[in-house]
Amino acid sequence: MAAFVDRVTVHVTAGNGSHGVSSVHREKFKPLGGPDGGNGGDGGDVVLEVDPNVHTLLDFHHSPHQKAGNGRQAAGDYKNGGRGEDRVLRVPPGTVVTVDGEVVADLMGAGTRLVLAHGGKGGLGNAALANSRRKAPGFALLGEPGESVDAVLELKSIADVGLVGYPSAGKSSLVAAMSAARPKIADYPFTTLVPQLGVVRSxxxxxxxxxxxGLIPGASTGKGLGLQFLRHVERCAVLVHVVDMATMEPGRDPESDIVALEHELREYGGDELDLVGRLRIAVLNKIDVPDGRELVDLVRDTLEARGLQVFPVSVATHEGLDQLGFALAREVEEHRAAQPEVEPVRITLTPRAANEEGFTVEPDPRTGGWLVRGTRPERWIRQTDFTNDEAVGYLADRLNRLGVEEGLAKAGAVPGDAITVGDVTFDWEPTLPAGTLTVEETAGLGGRGTDTRLEDNTRLSADERLAAKKARRLPYELAGDGWVDADLIDDTRSK
Known part of the structure; x- marks a missing residue:
């Protein structure tokens, strides 16, 4: 017999993106055909999908670790890698998903999907990295790892009719008599340890x-099994109090049982759920026992005065079950007619990172240097192949354009400080771009845009520039007081 599991913790991991490829097109008589490395494939997602044919979380109890497929590898000749296979986890309707203590989704409606963990992006190949300034990149970006999420799945059963009452009142017997369900039935309290579902046709x-x-006095505060199963009554359209007319316990009678039950429902649900308002029917069970029918006559008027419909039944002889079934059918139909139709939706779990578009610089007590935090810098670190000098230079350019070096300088960092971005720590060597500082400020720094061979270019006359152009025998020509790049001399001819 399959077990009923209504709360599990799952550990899901999305697929990793595959790496981009660094490749050069090779063809006969065309040894330098240009970069043609393809992009890596994205990793697969982990998706929860509502399936009405699933009634328990048992599968995840036995297999709590779930992983999606990795992206497929790219190749040269502009061949991109394929996307990894998604991992689709089927869950019952009414599954509540909690991540880091926060409820992120309440899955209702067949086909509703929640992307719980996103697959990593595939790395760009060198063909995608080429541009007018970088015509033949000798590197590619690495694929990013997929997300890992620990989530708590909690099932709140979706039943039209919920049977509540003291242990051994005959609730399981009523389900067995009115449906094809066969729950365990015995003559001792707490025989039923999990909710039992049955399908009834009236x-x-x-x-x-x-x-x-598990509904006994004190259930709303955790006594007995109450808190463990009270959530299963939240979605019921109608609540039915099954009253034991043959109880021999002192101090118990049908009216006191209902008063105690209403108190527990009110304490658990409060005004928001209004569970007491759904308690419309009282089933007086076991009227076949001696004095059972006489007791029904004594309590009927009192229960009806409380607004309850009273149905005396005998599960043993099936007396009164047809009338009860049709009354429940009318209540269910009224509830369904008042409810809007639930359309399947696609929910994406995308917690937005703080300062997603920028970064922060703060002291790092661990290294005595500086810690750079930000979605983009940390992502770029994961994409970089640190065994390739050109890839490292590309990373430095990206960080520089983002303003990381300027931020470090403003924070008080000096050359040689340990800088940590993501899981990588390196010594800072400033490489400010051309035009950021004056010539005097960059003297001795050796940064970009400080080539002293270009300093005398503006002192050349038109005749000197023409002469240098005609005498173009070396990459650099002597003109005036310094050596000048011949290509730069050619570019000034319009002046």
Missing amino acids: GDVTYTMADVP
Whole structure:
């Protein structure tokens, strides 16, 4: 017999993106055909999908670790890698998903999907990295790892009718008598340890009935099994109090049982759920026992005065079950007519990172240097192949354009300080771009844009520039007081 599991913790990992490829097109008589490395494939997602044919979380109890497929590898000749296979986890309707203590989704409606963990992006190949300034990149970006999420899945059963009452009142027997369900039935309290579901057909109406165990005085505060199973009554359209007419316990009678039950429902649900308002029917069970029918006559008027419909039944002889079934069908139909139709939706779990578009610089007490935090810098670190000098230079350019070096300088960093971005720590060597500082400020720094061979270019006359152009025998020509790049001399001819 399959076990009923209504709360599990799952550890899901999305697929990793595959690496981009660094490749050069090779063809006969065309030894330098240009970069043609393809992009890596994205990793697969981990997705929760509502399936009405699933009624328990048992599968995840036995297999709590779930992983999606990795992206497929790219190749040369502009061949991109394929996307990894998604991992789709089927869950019952009414599954509540909690991540880091926060409820992120309440999955209702067949086909509703939640992307719980996103696959990593595939790395760009060198063909995608080429541009007018970088015509033949000798590197590619690495694929990013997929997300890992620990989530708590909690099932709140979706039943049309919920049977509540004291242990051994006959709730499981009622489910067995009115449906094809066969729960365990015995003559001792707490025989039922998990909710039992049955499908009932009354006339043209089909509805589900659930036996919810564990409701005793103090259940709303955790006594007995109450807190463990009270959540299963939250979604029931109608609540039915099954009253034991043959109880021999001192101090108990049908009216006191209902008063105690209403108190527990009110304490658990409060005004927001209004569970007491759904308690419309009282089933007086075991009227076949001696004095059972006489007791029904004594309590009927009192219960009806409380606004309850009273149905005396005998599960043993099936007396009164047809009338009860049709009454429940009418209540269920009224509830369904008042509810809007639930359309399947796609939910994406995308917690937005703080300062997503920028970065922060703060002291790092661990290294005595500086810690750079930010979605983009940390992502670029993961994409970089640190065994390739050109790839490292590309990373430095990206960080520089983002303003990381300027931010470090403003924070008080000096050359040689340990800088940590993501899981990588390196010594800072400033490489400010051309035009950021004056010539005097860059003297001795050796940064970009400080080539002293270009300093005398503006002192050349038109005749000197023409002469240098005609005498173009070396990459650099002597003109005036310094050596000048011949290509730069050619570019000034319009002046």
